[in-house]
Amino acid sequence: MNILFYKKKQEPRTKSSLAAVFFFLLIATFSFSQETKKDTLKTNALDEVLISAIRITKKTPISFSNMDKVEIAYRNLGQDIPILLNFLPSVVTTSDAGNGFGYTGIRVRGSDATRVNVTINGIPYNDSEGSGTFFVDLPDFASSLSSIQLQRGVGTSTNGAGAFGASLNMLTDNHSTIGSAEIANAMGSFNSRKSNVKFSTGLLNNHFEISGRLSNLHSDGYVDRAFSDLKSYFLQGTYIGKTTLIKALVFGGTEKTYQSWYGVDAVTLANDRTFNYAGMFTDSFGQTQFYSNQTDNYQQDHYQLHWNEKLAPNWNTNLAFHYTKGKGYYENYEQAAAFDDYGFSPIIIGNETINATDLINQKWLDNDFFGTTFSVNYKKESLDFIFGGSINKYEGLHFGKVIWARFASSSELDNHYYDNYGNKFDATFYAKANYQLNSNWNIFADLQYRNVNYKANGVQPNAVNDSFNFANPKAGVTYEFRKNNQIYFSYAMANREPNRTDYENGSPKSEQLNDFELGWRFEKGKSKININGYYMSYKDQLVLTGALDNVGNPIRTNIGKSFRLGIELDANFELGKQWILSPNLALSQNKNVDFVIDNGTSLEFLGNTNIAFSPNIIAGNTLSFLPTKAFQVRLLTKFVGKQYMGNSDDESSKLDAYSQNDINLIYEIKPKNIFKSIVFSGLINNVLDAKIVSNGADYGGGYVYYFPQAGINFLAGITLKF
Numbered sequence: 001m002n003i004l005f006y007k008k009k010q011e012p013r014t015k016s017s018l019a020a021v022f023f024f025l026l027i028a029t030f031s032f033s034q035e036t037k038k039d040t041l042k043t044n045a046l047d048e049v050l051i052s053a054i055r056i057t058k059k060t061p062i063s064f065s066n067m068d069k070v071e072i073a074y075r076n077l078g079q080d081i082p083i084l085l086n087f088l089p090s091v092v093t094t095s096d097a098g099n100g101f102g103y104t105g106i107r108v109r110g111s112d113a114t115r116v117n118v119t120i121n122g123i124p125y126n127d128s129e130g131s132g133t134f135f136v137d138l139p140d141f142a143s144s145l146s147s148i149q150l151q152r153g154v155g156t157s158t159n160g161a162g163a164f165g166a167s168l169n170m171l172t173d174n175h176s177t178i179g180s181a182e183i184a185n186a187m188g189s190f191n192s193r194k195s196n197v198k199f200s201t202g203l204l205n206n207h208f209e210i211s212g213r214l215s216n217l218h219s220d221g222y223v224d225r226a227f228s229d230l231k232s233y234f235l236q237g238t239y240i241g242k243t244t245l246i247k248a249l250v251f252g253g254t255e256k257t258y259q260s261w262y263g264v265d266a267v268t269l270a271n272d273r274t275f276n277y278a279g280m281f282t283d284s285f286g287q288t289q290f291y292s293n294q295t296d297n298y299q300q301d302h303y304q305l306h307w308n309e310k311l312a313p314n315w316n317t318n319l320a321f322h323y324t325k326g327k328g329y330y331e332n333y334e335q336a337a338a339f340d341d342y343g344f345s346p347i348i349i350g351n352e353t354i355n356a357t358d359l360i361n362q363k364w365l366d367n368d369f370f371g372t373t374f375s376v377n378y379k380k381e382s383l384d385f386i387f388g389g390s391i392n393k394y395e396g397l398h399f400g401k402v403i404w405a406r407f408a409s410s411s412e413l414d415n416h417y418y419d420n421y422g423n424k425f426d427a428t429f430y431a432k433a434n435y436q437l438n439s440n441w442n443i444f445a446d447l448q449y450r451n452v453n454y455k456a457n458g459v460q461p462n463a464v465n466d467s468f469n470f471a472n473p474k475a476g477v478t479y480e481f482r483k484n485n486q487i488y489f490s491y492a493m494a495n496r497e498p499n500r501t502d503y504e505n506g507s508p509k510s511e512q513l514n515d516f517e518l519g520w521r522f523e524k525g526k527s528k529i530n531i532n533g534y535y536m537s538y539k540d541q542l543v544l545t546g547a548l549d550n551v552g553n554p555i556r557t558n559i560g561k562s563f564r565l566g567i568e569l570d571a572n573f574e575l576g577k578q579w580i581l582s583p584n585l586a587l588s589q590n591k592n593v594d595f596v597i598d599n600g601t602s603l604e605f606l607g608n609t610n611i612a613f614s615p616n617i618i619a620g621n622t623l624s625f626l627p628t629k630a631f632q633v634r635l636l637t638k639f640v641g642k643q644y645m646g647n648s649d650d651e652s653s654k655l656d657a658y659s660q661n662d663i664n665l666i667y668e669i670k671p672k673n674i675f676k677s678i679v680f681s682g683l684i685n686n687v688l689d690a691k692i693v694s695n696g697a698d699y700g701g702g703y704v705y706y707f708p709q710a711g712i713n714f715l716a717g718i719t720l721k722f
Contacts (some may be wrong), residue, residue, distance in 0.1 A: 033218040040385030047146075047174040047245065049308050049316050051122040052156040053375035053388045055149050057168055057436050058521060059442050061488030062155055063277045063532040063568060069150040069173075074634070076142045076662055077186040077683055077715040078194035078217050081135045082106035082113075084142055086166075087620040087636050088150055089570045089584040092613075094695040098222030098274075099190055099685075099710045101230075101258045103136050103296075105695070108152060108592045109536070109564055111165020112544060112554060114499060117158055118168045121249070122373050123304055123322045123588070124160025125170075128394035128424045129500040131161050131454070132554065133168075135439060136255045137300040137326070139230035143184070143196055144251065147171045152475065152568070153534055154492035157430035157448035159390035162472065164513055168406070172249065175209045175238040176200040177182045180242030180676070186717030188683070189710070192219035194717070209238045215253075222710035224276040226260035226291065243310035252301035259294050259330070261552035263697055263705030273691075273708040281335050282357070291333035298328030298365075314380040318388075323370040329362040330551060331403075337361075342417045347407050359405035361417075363551065365394030371426075381641035389429035398458060420458030427451045432474075440481060444490065446474035452497050459503040468493035468510055488522040501553045502542060509558050512539040516538060528572040536564040543592070544612045545575050546646040546653060546698030559647065561593040562611060580624040590614035592647055609649045613695075615657075617641035629711035634664040645698040653698040655706075661687050677721040684714050 056062055065088045075084055079100030086093045096103040105113050114131035118124075126133055135141065148170050155167040163718040179202035187196040188632045196215035203209050217230040232253035239246040262277040279294030303323045310316050336356045339346060347354040375388030398420040402413055432446035450470040457463040476490025492515045498508035519532035542556040549555055566588030573581045590611040597604050610616075626632050638660040663684040670677050686692065692709040699705075 049245070049318060049377070050247070050306055051119065051169055051171055052316075053377065053386050054119060054156060054167070054317065056151060056156050058486065058523075059188055059384075059436075059478055061490035061517065061519070063089075063152045063517060063519060063530070063534070064155075065150045065152075065570070067150075069146050072142050072145055072148065074632075074666060074681070075662075075683055077681060077717045078140065078192060078219070079715070080104040080139075081142055081148075081170075085148070085150065087584075087622060087638060089568045089620070090152055090566075090586040090588075090618075091150075091619055092618060092640055092694065093341070093617065094580040094707065095258045095709060096223070096230065097219065097226035097257075098260075098708060099192065099219060099713060101192060101217065101221060102220035102226065102228035102255075103134070103191075107613060108150070108166035108472055109534075109566065109586075109588065110611060110661070111562045112613065114554075114556075115164035115496070116166045116168055117155075117161050118161035118170070119159055120170050120302070121172055121247075121304060121306060121320070122159055122169075122318070122375075123320060124290070124392060124426075125300075126161045128161075128369060128426070129422045129454075131496075131499045132553075134298075136179060136228070136230070136252050136257065137298055138251070139217050139228075139232045139255065140194060140196055140213075141170075141232065141234075141251075141253075143198065143215065144172050144213050145170055146174050146232040152532075153517055153536065154472075154494045154513065157432055157446050157472065157474065158394070159388075159428055159430075160426070162450065162470070162494045163498055164494055165512075172213060172234075172236065172251075175240060176202055176211065177209075178202045181722040182719060184717060184719040185294075186681075186715055188715035189713035190222055190243050191219045192715060193217065202704070203240070203490050204501065206250060207240055209240070211236050211238075214234070221258075222274060223260045223708070224274045225258045225279070225294075226276060227258050229256045230254070245306075245308040247304070247306040247308075249304040249306075250302070252299065253301040255296070257296050258262075259296060259552070261548065261707075262696075263707045264373065265703075265705055269693070269706050269708060279333055281333055293331050294333060296328070296330050298326065300326045308396065314378055316377040316379075318373075318375045318377075320373045321371075322373070323368070325368060327364075327366045331360065331362050333360050334358070342402055342411050342412075343415065344405070344408050347409075354407050357405045358406040359408070361400055361402050363398070363400045363408070365396065367394065369394045383433065384435075385431075385433040387431045389427070391428075392426045394422075394424040394426075396423075400663060418458060420456070422456040423454070425451075425453045440479055442478040442480070444474075444476045444478070448472040448474075448494075450495075454497065456500060456503065459500055464503055467499070468495070469499045470510075484522055484524045488519050488521070490517045491515070492517075495718065496542075498542065501549060502556055505555050506547070506557070508542060508556075509540045511541050511558070513537070513541070526572065526574050530568075530570050532568045534564070534566055534568070535719050537563045538564075541611075543647060545642075546612050546696075547700070548697050559592050559595065562591060563593065564588060564611070564614070566590075578623075578626050578680055580626070582624070583620040584620045586618040588614070588616055590616070595647060606648055609647055612647050614642055615641040615643040617657075630668050632664075632666045634666075635665060636662040640694070645696045645704065646700075650698075652702065653696075653704050655693055655696055658692045658694070659688075659690055660685075660692060661690075663687050675720055675722060677719075679719040679721070681717045681719070683715040686711055688712070 082093045082104045083100040092107045094105040151167040182198040187392045200211040213234040225567035234251040259278040371392030373390040378385045430448040454467040474492035478488040494513045502508040516535045522529040547555045568585035595606045621637045623635045665682040667680045689712040695707040
């Protein structure tokens, strides 16, 4: 949850000065653009160069999956981005509210979201302190994406936090040459609804385009009171020249969600799956009540400026500046809170001294993240070389205040009962190349250097001031034979620093991963087969313990040696003219080596136990039926094997295997007047009404909680395209 990392900038001038610089650059950009001579559109493909430095192709010996705009649109009816990725290989997704709205999570190869490197147009998106990604802060962002690439394992060098499980690269909409507009509406179970409007001016004077989107989403959630009220916007200005592409983007969102990260115990799961402990208290009459505003409230605004230039036939450069502003709070009702915890003075009424009170507190985060990314690409015949990097700064202050108390002086309300800061500097530089030795052999090499400095207080008895220097080499070969076949092998090293929650729970070490990948690719026409084997060997891996802290952040601990060994298969087959089969399967072993725990009296050796939240089998399939060009039906199937919530193989701390089946329908008509297209789409989620529990928490001592997902539910939408 992002509520732990509520911060406030420490240098007020940072925001105003950076914003001034950004808008000066924006104005200068468009002034320059207006002075440029009229050019042709031969280089419109420069759109794709924005993040080519961190994306890969089949020449690179790394396992990956791509989703284009059409694939994203199939199921884009308001559910969050991780849910849209649910049917990709080795992926497991979760939803706190149980129906894909609000807070959601993703795991790849058993690695949680803090180890998935996420970028938007090459700009880092992971929270700098917590490493997690909170797509709830960008609701309906999928409606402004042109493509997504998910690289599994360490992947290629990228900007921002190091990838330990996967890299997720998102590219926003390309420019459009023709003016257009869209109105989309969707509604469904649990009072879920989505509305958005989109537009594009098309190219004006053959050089300029402005596009944008406004979205409004709501859902009551499957879990009791787990509602989401979400709003977002997206505005993009593009200049296109013969050798120049300049994009200025402003996008963001606001979210208000009722908390639902407590889960339910086994007895409650069996009798009342939707029960939610959040906000529960006992009133003066001894009656159970629920505080109506036990909510997370957050706003996040992003500013990006990209300048892509083709310097010569073989040289491309990309320079970007970015700034993200985040601000919000988590509100919480607490009963019998000790005065000492909040800096309150005791109150004497008659002969009674009062040292505790019911109260409502807010935990705030007010932060700033800004920096630059850059790359230079040389591509000629057999050599494709890229040098790039990023320099980023994060700064802010966490603070809390009490807004109401049953017993307290008015002068003590709104005072900060804690003030903590967290500042982080991250510089990354990398050089990588693909070299085609001959018609059969391609060599890949990649070297990344990261320098990280993290300063924080409020996480340990003494303030943290840690610096890390990481060198991350990668190399591999690809051999192509019989035109349609490739085999590849690669090695990659990755190092990562601990996050804020790790420091709050001890004295963590940085962790290291050595990733070996061996695969085969076959592609002929529209038929594709990919088989990839991997061995990921860790030193001091920070694994999930199964427990959550008091605001829902997963607690991790260093475990020494561990490994993940697996094989992934995904394919695409055309079965005649109307049927398409797209299966995927991941089989793995995810083990701690010589795992030892402290049972309170001695150290206990448990052996080679399973790593928490790492199922040994994950399978998916999409069966598509296309009876006409206008009508499509898809049956989407997901199977996730059993997984443990802790690292001790305790059978009482286990999530059972589950299967999910969704039906997706799309029907498009193209009228001759008014509309270019009318698209009807529908989703029947969990059509077999399975009792799915995709996530949980284990606090030890038998305190185990589960996060149930919705039974059968639906979403239906209509999109009008002008």
